[in-house]
Amino acid sequence: MVDRPRDLPRDLATRMAQRSRPADGFLRETFVLPRPAARAKAKEFLEAWPKAAYMSSVESWRELPGDTIEFTMRRLPSAD
Template sequence: MVNRQHDRPRDLAERMARRSKPADGFLRETFVLPRPAARARAREFLETWPKAAYMSGVESWRELPGDTIEFTMRRLPTAD
């Protein structure tokens, strides 16, 4: 049996997130990057999968210690 008493809140949140997958048809990618790299990655994502075709965008984001950003990008799997 695994002792989960000392898990951080983030560990619990990640386990719960893996269990529940939204059935809305969107593909999601979560990144944890320093602020400048996060901006560049989000820009690259939106250039690769334009909003007009894939309904792509930043679904959620939060600031972590050390000027690090955790963010989730979503998009449709195909452009119809």
């Protein structure tokens, strides 16, 4: 029998969340960055994929220890 490292609760939660994602057509990207870099990345994302054309937005975010932000950006794959 091979010993496997135990999954962390966060790993389990991430896998469960990915399974329950709706098939709504949006593309999602998740980032984990220090607060200033997170702000810059969100701004860069919204400039690259304008909300008016791609319905881009910050879907979710949370603060992690050490002033780090985990956030998920979403957008449509193409503008019509």
